Every structure is written in structure tokens, then in C-alpha cells.
Amino acid sequence: MEMIEPFTSDEMMSIAAARQLSNNQVCFIGIGLPSKAANLARRLHAPDLIMIYESGTLGAKPTQLPLSIGDGELAETADTIVSVPEIFNYLLQPGRIDVGFLGAAQIDKFANLNSTVIGDYYKPSVRLPGAGGAPEIASSSKRVVVMLRQSAKSFVDKLPFITSVGFGAGPGDREKLGLRGAGPVMVITDLGIFEPDPASKELVLTHIHPNIAVENVIESTGWNIKIANQLMVTDPPTEKELEAIRSLVSARK
């Protein structure tokens, strides 16, 4: 058997997410984990991925990993820069974005996302940054890919606040709410990959990352997680993928 180089679960998560992106896709990218995965995809199999950041930079091609969604290098390397009204009203709202790529603090079984508060909205135990571009990215992109680290605190049975809608309360809800994109197609964590069941819209564990036990996923999910009949193991990172992720340098001064 081929020797597999050691890798961290965060590296596996970013690499698994990067593999979902392809050349010439128009991808609206949230900062943090999604930005890292998208920039990794550009260095591997998707050099022509069209990255859009909510600062209005279209087709940014940074050489370093940006710290913010409005770093100077995103602007300098963009095909063009548009205003914030233009990016939301003319590009996102009419459905011109192929993939919305989002992170969140919490997710539920219907892939609804919370990035607003932990606890009561008016008396929060933790006040999170809030919505930013996420609600409309989640509602209007043709499809949505979500990335977050998995634990019983992040995969919860009931969200204290719905910042961005996945499948709402279940099948038919997106249509009822007038949300025009298809919604989340995949949720990628440091433990595995989840996809919505076509009928029930509930997230199902379809891939488990190498060296992760199913019990670990079960313990790290705040609801009774469904597991695919044919559970697959995610391909481990290749040497090339690991080299690329480790060479991603963050933009500091």
C-alpha cells in the first residue's frame, strides 16, 4: 500500500472542499475556511475558478491568502471591481452565481446556518459577527457548499437563530419562501462530507474522512445523524494537495 503522509483534519477539510470546485465556475466566497479552500483549488485543478468576494472584486487572483474580503491584492488582481449594490443586486440576486461557498458557526439537519448569536437574540451569551452577505448567497446562488468544523456545539438540533436558510423546515420550504437557488448540495467538515437526502432534504453522512470513526461523527452531531447505506471514505490528500495547502501563505504586512 502507498504510504500516506500525515495530515491534519483541517487540511483534509480544506482539500475535500477544494476538490468540489472546478474551472470557470463562478464562485461567491466567504472569508475564512471557504476562501482558503477556493484559493487552494486555484493552485491545483481549477486555476480558472472565477472567485467573487463581496467587496466587489470579480475574478480575483491573489498570490497570498487574503486576510479580509477586501485585501488590496484582491482588488489589484481582479478582472474588475464593482460596487456593493451592483454585486448584490445585479450579480447575486438574479442568480448569476454558480456556487455560494459559505462558512457558519452552527448548522442544523436541514443545513440552515447560524452566524448571528449563541443564546437568546436579545440576551446573547455570544454575539457573533452576523449575516454579512450570507443570507442572499444562500438563497440566490445556483447551489451552495458549506464548510465548518464539526462538534456537538456546531451541529445542533435547533439553531438559536437562522441567519441563512438551507432547506428551512424541510422539503418544499425553499419554494414556499421564494428562494430561487437549489440550496446546499454539500456540507464539508473536518470529519466528513454530508449531502441532503433528495426526498427528506435532511443531511446524510456520505463520506467519512480517513482515520475518522463513525462514532466520532455521531458524537459530534447534536441530532440523530443519518448515515448513507454506502458510506464512502474520502480519498486521502495527495502529496501535491498537501504541498499546495502548506505553501498557501497568509497575507500579513
Next chain:
Amino acid sequence: MAEIVSLQEAIASLLRNGDTVALEGFTHLIPMSAGHEIIRQKFKELTVVRLTPDLISDQLIGAGCVSKLVFSWGGNPGVGSLHRFRDAIEHGWPGPLEIDEHSHAGLTNRYVAGASGLPFAVMRGYRGTGLDEVSSTVAPIICPFTGEELRAVAAINPDLTVIHAQRADHKGNVQLWGITGVQKEAVLAGRKSLVTVEEIVEKLDPRPGDVILPSWLVSAVALSPGGSRPSYAAGYYQRDNDFYIAWDEISRDRDTFLSWMKDNVL
């Protein structure tokens, strides 16, 4: 026509306690020096409007200038929390902070409506989210042509809008380029506007993708070189990402924050 005045005079003459003040700049061109001047002049009970509150809002909140924040993303980009913003919401320090919270698209459209002289803007959005419940400036609206249910967001017309730009000429015409965010709409929505600039030049030669605000749309221009630091001004200086990271430690503790403010702002 825009008057060219000092930053100190501009803030003293254009702002009043209790006003609604928009400070815009999307990561780039954040009007940091104007925010510091507001803190130095000890304004109180302000409603601050800003898509991405960022460090300047954290400082205004921690300094006790703000009673209400209208915003759409309150974090330190790529770093984490805004600790003064969190402390105000979670513990009411230094005073209670009322919030009106939106998505970027929603707050942007509130400026668009304000700039357009309309009472509201129409958009797809909010449906099914908690924001739809908690904000009093979002409401359902039925399209009169198709019967489709959409969302209306109320216009916002700040008493004063403050932005930072690269340049102005001696007549007060303003030029900005790079990431220009929602600044044009915020200035046009404002009842009054102040633009701080890196330099005042004889002639504004064109730049790719620039936004020009003619002098007659602006109330005052104030020279403030470096006025955006630690944010950046394309063509002048870069974003000080290390300071954004350092702010996490400076702002985490109330005393450390106050002593930093005393040494660097007051």
C-alpha cells in the same frame, strides 16, 4: 459646493449629539481619522450606520459615543470578534447598545432607497431568516404586477455620511478608486456629507474604475493623509493586516483598550 476645511472644524460643524452618522468604506478607505475626531470631540448618543463595523466602530462603541448601531457584519475580518461591540451587546459596557441588524444586501438597499429619494427599496431576501423577525426596517411587500411576495427595506438617510477618498481638487470634487463599496450611495443618502482625503491636487486625472463625487454633492472636504490607517488607500498605502490581528488583544480587555485609546487617539 464642498467647503475645504480642517477635520476638526468639519466634525464640529456638521455633527450633533444624537445624530445618525454613516461611516462607510468596505475594508478599503475606512474613515478612521474622522472616527477618531468624533471620539476626541466626545459626541454622545450617536446612531452609527456601517455595513461592516470594523475597528472604527469598535473604538466609537468602547469610547461611549454610540447608543445604536445599524449594521450587517460586526467582526474583525479574518481575525474574529470585535470585542468592544460584543462587550456592549453582551454586558452593556460602557452603556447599552441598541442594534438594527441586516444583511449586506439589505443595508445596501436601504442606502440605495435613501439615495434615490424613495421611502423603501425592494429586494429578494430575508424570507425564512431570523433577521426578518428582529428588524423593524424590513417588511413584506407584494409585487403589484406578479403578486410575488418580496421584502421592502426602509430607506436610510443619515444626518451625516462620512467617507474617506484618495483625492480631491481645490474646488472640492472628490475622486476614489479601487474597492469603492457603498460609498456613493451612502453620500447621496446623507443629508450632509464629509469626505476626508489623502491629498488635495490641482487636477483629478482619470483612474480606472474611479468614482467622482462632484463638489456640489458634498458638504465638506478635509485633508487627512493616512486617514484610513490601519485600513488602506489604494495607490497610497497598504492594509496593515498585522494591526488588525493585534487589535484582537488590545480590544479584548476594557483597561487595555482604554489605555490604548488614551495613548493613540485622545
